[in-house]
Amino acid sequence: MKKIVALFSIMFLGLVLAACQTTQGTIVIGANIYTYGDNFMNGVVRPELVRYAAQKGVTLNIVDSENDQAKLNDQVDNFISQGVDVLAINLVDPAAAGTIINKAKAAGIPLILFNKEATVAGVMNTYDKVWYVGTDSAEAGVIQGQMMLADWQANPSWDKNGDGKVQYVLLKGESGHPDAEARTRESVKAFTDAGIVMERLGLQDSNTWNTAEAQNTMQSWITSFGNQIELVISNNDGMAFGAVTAMKSASKVYPIYGVDALAQALQMIGVDELNGTVLNDGVNQARATIDLAINAAQGKPVTEGTSWVLRTDGTKAVRVAYVAVTKQNYQSFQ
Numbered sequence: 117m118k119k120i121v122a123l124f125s126i127m128f129l130g131l132v133l134a135a136c137q138t139t140q141g142t143i144v145i146g147a148n149i150y151t152y153g154d155n156f157m158n159g160v161v162r163p164e165l166v167r168y169a170a171q172k173g174v175t176l177n178i179v180d181s182e183n184d185q186a187k188l189n190d191q192v193d194n195f196i197s198q199g200v201d202v203l204a205i206n207l208v209d210p211a212a213a214g215t216i217i218n219k220a221k222a223a224g225i226p227l228i229l230f231n232k233e234a235t236v237a238g239v240m241n242t243y244d245k246v247w248y249v250g251t252d253s254a255e256a257g258v259i260q261g262q263m264m265l266a267d268w269q270a271n272p273s274w275d276k277n278g279d280g281k282v283q284y285v286l287l288k289g290e291s292g293h294p295d296a297e298a299r300t301r302e303s304v305k306a307f308t309d310a311g312i313v314m315e316r317l318g319l320q321d322s323n324t325w326n327t328a329e330a331q332n333t334m335q336s337w338i339t340s341f342g343n344q345i346e347l348v349i350s351n352n353d354g355m356a357f358g359a360v361t362a363m364k365s366a367s368k369v370y371p372i373y374g375v376d377a378l379a380q381a382l383q384m385i386g387v388d389e390l391n392g393t394v395l396n397d398g399v400n401q402a403r404a405t406i407d408l409a410i411n412a413a414q415g416k417p418v419t420e421g422t423s424w425v426l427r428t429d430g431t432k433a434v435r436v437a438y439v440a441v442t443k444q445n446y447q448s449f450q
């Protein structure tokens with residue numbers, strides 16, 4: 117009898133252990149941020165990745181890729197040799213998605229890409245265990261454009277030279293980044309669709325989303341164009357902060373709009389230093405990234421048990437919605 121009880125105990129223990137191996141407590145996620153120097157990625161997305169992973173009881177190993185794709189490649193190799201269960205990767209170079217996908221595929225580890233969407237056509241279909249979490253890049257530009265157009269039409273005095281056209285400067289951000297490209301296109305299109313001619317005085321295409329660089333660029337635009345500038349379009353808040361600093365030190369005020377809705381941007385809307393922004397919901401992007409990673413690590417359908425919706429258009433993407441933020445509603449985002 118004792119023997120039988122002992123035998124059953126051992127069998128039961130074995131079952132419990134087997135069950136444990138697939139529970140969340142044992143999952144290790146290898147993750148990165150393309151650079152801790154990015155206001156949005158480091159200030160909004162990283163803290164929520166850390167917080168939400170802890171809430172879910174999974175281990176998150178997260179590293180800084182210092183804006184260096186070669187460094188990220190090495191970090192991914194390290195994660196793979198450490199035996200992580202799943203990778204959550206913020207590409208440095210969106211065109212390098214294939215390199216990371218191939219590494220994950222060779223190791224048989226599922227991969228969640230987030231924030232920087234792969235730009236090489238078809239690359240997402242080279243591996244059945246890769247997905248993307250981000251936004252619909254064009255949406256931010258559409259919303260920002262509509263917001264600027266409405267304000268332009270409501271404020272005839274903004275057309276300083278009275279020619280009916282908008283003389284503008286645009287801080288683009290990282291060239292080749294789907295968000296930078298789509299925002300640049302769509303924000304201006306809102307005006308041209310309404311029959312308003314857009315005249316671009318300056319375009320910053322410096323390959324970064326950096327605040328200090330944007331400040332320098334804005335400074336030189338002020339020197340070159342002064343009162344000709346009627347509108348400043350910034351593809352993110354971080355660059356808008358730099359532009360506002362330059363405007364203040366030159367005692368200039370131009371209508372200026374950003375994207376992201378960082379805490380500082382909301383404050384600036386409150387004191388009329390920024391005219392508007394677009395919420396880039398990094399908190400929900402971080403949560404979706406962790407949720408998909410946990411499911412993928414367990415071999416479950418990635419959105420199972422969550423409210424995230426996977427696009428069925430071949431992009432294998434979860435896209436979190438953008439929201440317009442103006443003087444009318446900014447307080448509800450603080």
Ligand code: BGC
Nearest residue numbers: 154156231295325352376396
């Ligand atoms: C954000 C930018 C950020 C970039 C990083 C974009 O979605 O709006 O602020 O610099 O992602 O990839």
Ligand code: CA
Nearest residue numbers: 275279281283
């Ligand atoms: Ca004008």
